[in-house]
Amino acid sequence: MTPLLQxxxxxxxxxxxxxxxxxxxxxxxxxxxxxxxPNGSGKSTLASVLAxxxxxxxxxxxxxxxxxELMELSPEERSxxxxxxxxxxxxxxPGVSTANFVKTAVNESRKHRGQEPLEPAAFLAxxxxxMALVExxxxxxxxxxxxxxxxxxxxxxxxxxxxxxxxxLAVLDExxxxxxxxxxxIVASGVNALRRADNATIVITHYQRLLDHIVPDYVHVxxxxxxxxxxxxxxxxxxEQRGYDWLKQEAAVEA
Amino acid sequence: MSTHPLVELAQRLVPAHVVSGDVESSDGRLDALRxxxxxxxxxxxxxxxxxxxxxxxxxxxxxGLDYSYAPVRWSERAASTDARxxxxxxxxxxxxxxxxxxxxxxxxxxxxxxPDGVDILxxxxxxxxxxxxxxxxxxxxxPIGSHPFVALNTALLESGIVIxxxxxxQCELPIHLSVETTANASTLIAPRLLIIAEEGAEADxxxxxxxxxxxxxxxxxxxxxxxxxxxxIRYYKIADDSDASRSISSVTADVHRDATFTxxxxxxxxxxxxxxxxxxxxxxxSQGFLYGVSLLAQxxxxxxxxxxxxxxxxxxSEELYKGIYDGSSTGVFNGKIYxxxxxxxxxxxxxxxxxxxSSKAQVQAKPQLEIWADDVKCSHGxxxxxxxxxxxxxxxxxxxxxxxxxxxxxxxFVSEVxxxxxxxxxxxxxxxxxARRLSAESILA
Ligand SMILES: Nc1ncnc2c1ncn2[C@@H]1O[C@H](COP(=O)(O)OP(=O)(O)OP(=O)(O)O)[C@@H](O)[C@H]1O
Ligand SMILES: [Mg+2]
Numbered sequence: 289m290t291p292l293l294q295x296x297x298x299x300x301x302x303x304x305x306x307x308x309x310x311x312x313x314x315x316x317x318x319x320x321x322x323x324x325x326p327n328g329s330g331k332s333t334l335a336s337v338l339a340x341x342x343x344x345x346x347x348x349x350x351x352x353x354x355x356x357e358l359m360e361l362s363p364e365e366r367s368x369x370x371x372x373x374x375x376x377x378x379x380x381x382p383g384v385s386t387a388n389f390v391k392t393a394v395n396e397s398r399k400h401r402g403q404e405p406l407e408p409a410a411f412l413a414x415x416x417x418x419m420a421l422v423e424x425x426x427x428x429x430x431x432x433x434x435x436x437x438x439x440x441x442x443x444x445x446x447x448x449x450x451x452x453x454x455x456x457l458a459v460l461d462e463x464x465x466x467x468x469x470x471x472x473x474i475v476a477s478g479v480n481a482l483r484r485a486d487n488a489t490i491v492i493t494h495y496q497r498l499l500d501h502i503v504p505d506y507v508h509v510x511x512x513x514x515x516x517x518x519x520x521x522x523x524x525x526x527x528e529q530r531g532y533d534w535l536k537q538e539a540a541v542e543a
Numbered sequence: 544m545s546t547h548p549l550v551e552l553a554q555r556l557v558p559a560h561v562v563s564g565d566v567e568s569s570d571g572r573l574d575a576l577r578x579x580x581x582x583x584x585x586x587x588x589x590x591x592x593x594x595x596x597x598x599x600x601x602x603x604x605x606x607g608l609d610y611s612y613a614p615v616r617w618s619e620r621a622a623s624t625d626a627r628x629x630x631x632x633x634x635x636x637x638x639x640x641x642x643x644x645x646x647x648x649x650x651x652x653x654x655x656x657x658p659d660g661v662d663i664l665x666x667x668x669x670x671x672x673x674x675x676x677x678x679x680x681x682x683x684x685x686p687i688g689s690h691p692f693v694a695l696n697t698a699l700l701e702s703g704i705v706i707x708x709x710x711x712x713q714c715e716l717p718i719h720l721s722v723e724t725t726a727n728a729s730t731l732i733a734p735r736l737l738i739i740a741e742e743g744a745e746a747d748x749x750x751x752x753x754x755x756x757x758x759x760x761x762x763x764x765x766x767x768x769x770x771x772x773x774x775x776i777r778y779y780k781i782a783d784d785s786d787a788s789r790s791i792s793s794v795t796a797d798v799h800r801d802a803t804f805t806x807x808x809x810x811x812x813x814x815x816x817x818x819x820x821x822x823x824x825x826x827x828x829s830q831g832f833l834y835g836v837s838l839l840a841q842x843x844x845x846x847x848x849x850x851x852x853x854x855x856x857x858x859x860s861e862e863l864y865k866g867i868y869d870g871s872s873t874g875v876f877n878g879k880i881y882x883x884x885x886x887x888x889x890x891x892x893x894x895x896x897x898x899x900x901s902s903k904a905q906v907q908a909k910p911q912l913e914i915w916a917d918d919v920k921c922s923h924g925x926x927x928x929x930x931x932x933x934x935x936x937x938x939x940x941x942x943x944x945x946x947x948x949x950x951x952x953x954x955x956f957v958s959e960v961x962x963x964x965x966x967x968x969x970x971x972x973x974x975x976x977x978a979r980r981l982s983a984e985s986i987l988a
Contacts, residue, residue: 339940367942379937383955392951393941400942432955449941 290355291316292457292488298349300337307333309513310349315457318485322499322524323492325510326532331492332376334510335461339373340366354456367393368400370456374446374463376492380434386445387429390415390452397453418451422478439466447478454482459490464498476501496528509535547589548607552731553698556612557581573668573700576682580697587691599875599907600817600846605759605789610731612699613648613724629783629812630721630753636968637749640717643704645734647725650704660712661746666703666735676739677705684767684795690819692791696733696765703735708744708774717747717966726758726787738768740776740802747966751781754788764792772800772826779969780806782813782845783976789815800826807964808835808864810845811976821850824858834963835864836973839872839904840980846875851893853886853916862893865960867953868904869980876908878923884915893923898956900930900949900981950983 293315300308307330315321323331337344338351340363351358358366381389395405406414416426422444434442443463450458460479464472479489479502491502499507499521507523508515511532516539517523527535546554554562561574562581589606590597634642643652643663650665657663664670670677685693704720722734738748754760770776782790790813796804810816822831837845851860866874876895897906910923930952938948954977964970978984 341936362944363936363939364942364944367940373940375937375940379931379933381934381937381952381955383958384951388951389938389941389943392943392947393938396942396944396947453941 289316291352292354294352296350298334298337298351299347300333300344301347302333302344306347307344307513308337311510311513311515313508313515315488315490317488319506320483320489320491320502320504322504322507322521323490323510324494324507324524324527329510330513331510332461335373335376335459335492338366338371338459339363364396367453368397372450372453372455372458374443374450374458374460376461376465378434378442378446380432380436382432382435384433385430386433387415389433390449393449394452415452419448421451421481422447423474424448440468440471443467444471444475447475451478451482456487457490458482458487459492461492462494463491464493464495472498473501496524499524511536511539514539548609549695549731550585550588552610552612553581553584553695557698571668571672572678572681573671577698577700579682580687580694580700583687583694584691584698587694590691596848599873601844605761605815608729608759608761610729610761612731612733613726629785630723630751632972633749633751633781633783634719634721636972637717637719637966638968640719640749641714643706643718643720645702645704645720645722647723648702648732650702656716658712658714658716660709661714661718662705662707662709663718664705664707666700666705666737670705676707677737680737680739680767680769682767684769684797684821684823685765685793686795686821690793692763693765693793696735696763696793699733700735701733703737705737705739706746706748707739708741708746710741711743712741712746713744714746717749719749719751722752722762722764724752724754724760724762725756726754726760727756729759729761731761731763733763733765736764736766738766738770738776738778740768740770740774742771743773744771745775747777747779749779749781749966749969752784752788752790754785757787760788762788762790762792764790766792766794768794768796768804770796770798770802770804770829772802774799774802775805776803777805777965778807779964779966780808780818781969782810782816783972784813786814788813791817793819793821795821795823796831797823797825798829798831801828802826803830803832805832806834808833808837808847809964809969809973810835810837810839811973812838813845814843816845817848818846819848821852822860823852823854824860825854827855827857829858831858831860832963833860833862833864834960836957836960837864837866837868837874838973838976838980839866839868839870839874841870841872843870843872844875846877848875848877850879850881851891853880853882853889853891855883855885856887856889858886858889860891863960863963864895865957866895866897866906867900867957867977868897868906869900871901871903871905873905873907875906876925877911878909879911880913880921880923882912882914882916882919882921886916887918889916889919889921891919891921895925896956897925897927898930898953899927900953946981947983950978950981953977953981
């Protein structure tokens with residue numbers, strides 16, 4: 289079986305500064321991977337490179353997504369192929385309603401798959417159903433996208449969009465930060481409801497409490513642009529207790 | 544110094560008896576006006592960029608062409624397809640409406656659906672002599688002594704349209720004046736429109752020009768509006784023309800007690816557009832609303848010069864212009880607000896916002912507030928920006944391509960002023976143009 293995502297020796301830099309220094313990661317359908325690591329270690333950079341942010345240049349390595357070279361696709365093509373990034377900091381878009389944005393996004397993906405645009409009534413029904421998944425009030429549909437949304441509302445909106453686009457691979461970048469305890473549970477159960485045998489999730493997080501809800505099959509620690517340790521869910525618990533210092537020392541010894 | 548060809552043309556066109564006529568002779572109001580127009584045009588000549596009001600307006604590339612004047616019936620009437628298409632598009636955006644067309648100088652008005660109390664007249668010397676309202680309004684608002692092209696239009700005054708709304712008439716159907724010109728050689732046209740709204744009248748008046756034939760058409764238009772007490776007129780000046788048109792227009796409106804004049808300057812196509820708009824709030828509680836959308840690409844040029852004159856107390860004006868400039872286009876906005884010493888309790892707001900879609904596009908914006916009264920609320924604001932790269936990436940990461948993302952962001956930018964367009968079809972036409980210009984027609988589905 290081809291893995292859903294296969295990252296091999298990925299190097300990426302920004303303004304001549306190397307941030308990712310050789311990442312290897314394989315994600316199969318049906319799996320949940322957690323990526324943890326200290327601030328500034330390159331987690332968001334990895335997510336951005338996967339999504340196709342053009343500020344970063346990939347200098348070495350390859351990323352195969354469903355067997356296709358991801359780096360050859362534009363950001364919009366990656367999305368239409370089923371990659372989804374939930375942003376650590378979702379952007380505010382004044383003047384574009386959430387409903388219009390989501391409708392345009394969904395119809396672009398449908399067009400890509402050779403499907404007709406959804407009828408307005410069916411679309412509205414679908415949006416309401418998927419909003420219910422993250423307990424978001426339908427009144428958000430008419431509001432400008434993310435404008436004036438609270439931190440937690442923005443994160444729910446990301447998962448709502450994920451639910452609408454039904455991706456093959458979702459990368460959630462600190463979706464738990466800024467969420468209160470109830471919202472964390474709601475968002476996590478939304479993500480879990482979307483899990484299937486033919487899709488996969490990468491969650492980037494600093495906290496075990498998210499992983500109590502979204503239970504990972506693998507946990508990886510990213511430090512200084514490399515994955516320095518991988519394990520099962522117990523690794524996250526160990527990190528919670530011991531912090532990162534012991535890993536940094538281990539990595540320094542190995543290097 | 545040699546005489547400019549356009550001045551020479553005007554001198555040639557105005558008959559000798561008009562030029563030499565003295566007050567004792569038999570000439571009437573129209574000839575007197577034409578004489579004044581010619582005199583002023585010759586005196587002022589063609590403005591150069593050294594002239595403060597014409598600083599950014601480069602007339603040079605086309606003003607010296609060898610124009611012929613075509614106000615009157617042309618023998619050849621090849622209503623060409625270009626003019627047709629853009630004209631039809633505006634007309635169909637309006638749905639049912641009253642149609643007045645000046646096709647190659649010939650007035651073709653279909654007056655079958657004109658309700659009682661709406662007069663649509665051709666501006667003839669007969670009318671000017673015998674109709675008191677027309678005589679009073681014609682030449683009363685237009686700045687003949689300070690705007691060279693108003694002077695030129697007046698010198699050549701030969702045909703025009705009067706739209707008069709009688710007391711209390713609410714004209715349900717929009718009135719569309721469409722000036723359609725086919726030119727195989729450089730042609731000068733000088734349409735004139737008089738709008739006379741009597742007490743309590745209300746109407747939407749749409750004014751557009753359409754050029755075809757490939758040769759340059761220099762359109763020098765003058766519109767004078769007189770808005771009596773409690774009347775409400777919404778005037779739409781649409782530039783949606785071919786690359787061959789060069790349009791210079793002056794619109795003036797005198798607004799009386801409790802009346803409103805709303806102007807929409809919609810530049811959605813056209814190589815060169817210079818709009819002068821002056822609203823005089825001349826009785827208490829009158830209001831002026833000035834809105835504009837300029838959607839420019841390539842080397843297009845749109846220049847909006849506006850003046851709001853608060854002459855008396857308790858008047859209100861609101862101005863909002865938005866420009867979207869792509870390619871190597873240039874947009875100019877110059878907004879003057881005068882608040883006279885006696886005009887206490889004035890509220891006057893002006894804003895002008897620009898979205899630059901290309902690094903080669905240019906904008907010149909200049910607010911000019913001259914306030915001599917102390918108990919007033921006035922403000923102005925101008926912003927200029929580009930589409931936000933972070934926002935574009937957010938769209939793209941959701942499967943929306945860059946062109947569509949730009950179009951949606953541009954829609955968002957323009958919607959504040961587009962919402963002011965009360966005619967839904969016109970609002971949609973503007974949005975359609977944005978989508979087409981930005982190659983994102985899919986968002987219209
Ligand atoms: N545009 C940029 N210019 C220069 N350096 C950058 C830029 N973007 C990111 N970096 C640097 O790259 C490194 C990795 O940043 P990244 O955002 O990927 O970290 P992270 O692991 O997501 O951290 P956090 O846990 O704080 O979210 C940081 O040192 C950051 O300062
Ligand atoms: Mg991060």
